[in-house]
Amino acid sequence: MYRILVALDTDIDRATAQASTLESLPAASEGITTILAHVFQENPEGRSVHDLESVRHVASAFDEAGIDYEYYEASGEPAPELVAAAEATDADMICLSGRKRTPTGKVLFGSVTQSVILSTDMPVVTVSPEQ
Template sequence: MALETILLAVGRDDHDRLGRLAEETIDVAKPAGSRVVIAHVFTESEYEDTIDNLEFDRDAENLSADAVAARHSSIRELQRRFDDAGVQHRVRGAVGEHGESIVELAKDVDADRVVVGGRKRSPAGKAVFGSVAQEVMLSSPCPVTFVRSDTK
């Protein structure tokens, strides 16, 4: 199975693991010559807050989820790392439920692999609070690589 496209899903809580997410993705993408799609999914409220925080001009600027994601600091940091490594990449954004939207993006870009981050959680914690990574692993149309945070 060729690895043409890798979807790297980045969320609002992934800032502390951006380095590990980038390293793990580059380690797979570079030798395979894969294209990386860096994805950021916003809930409706996160999307509105991000538009305000990044000071978009609601009347003049493109407010697509792709455009908002591309200006997010985490995404810009990952783009810099992929540029430095010589890995082809592009940015996609989506608005909706995190896990479900990541799975839909994986289908839309015809991903051969999805990379997601997360932290260690007890089974009870997953049952009570849910887990985006777990939902992606169970519903993804392709294999998923989970990158665990060094911190709890």
Template sequence: MHRVLLPVDTNESRALAQADYVKSLPNAAEAVEAYILFVFTEDSDDLPQEFEKFKSASRIGSVRRAQESLEEAGVDVTILEDSGDTEDDILEEAEAYDVDSIVLGGRKRSPVGKALFGSTTQGVILRSDRPVVVTGGGDA
């Protein structure tokens, strides 16, 4: 089984681009197992305590859309969630689930910005000991 980690943020277009890449892998329905990761960052800590019980990766639209897309194609999907530092969490989950590759969603950039990836993407590429794929950025 080929295991892939898809760290997604709240952008549904990027998450779907990541899912499309995974679905395009050879024999994806039979040979690929996808782990969709959503990391709750400090920004989401502003929620009132009574809403904390509702904080779940499966409630995030981008996670649901990627999951639906992959499952429709017959790919086994596991939803993961974490909180803290996105880059570290991505690398830790990749290690914990012994994934074969990490599939990140790219963002559209200005001509100058295209010279560098986003900080999380660049950090994962530089620090990972696994192949990292950066997909298209969708429309945002």
């Protein structure tokens, strides 16, 4: 069994692209378990990962495809929390979908995708929302 941490934000298009990519893996319905993860940076309402439309969308797609999944949520800075989540859940790989940013935008605002890639030794698959 192969375990994949699916780092989801609130964007449906990115979530859809991630789900589609993982559904296309060989023997996805028999060989992988996904961990649907979200890191809350600010959460005054006390929402849960189950409350996010993007997470529910991916869970529904995985239900239809027969892909097993679990939920994971954390609070804090996304990149280090996602790397910690991958380690805590014994993930074999991390799946992310980045935002399009200009080089200047990356310098000013940072990049969770880049930080995750540079902070882990495990494979990281990045998915474009424009598949």
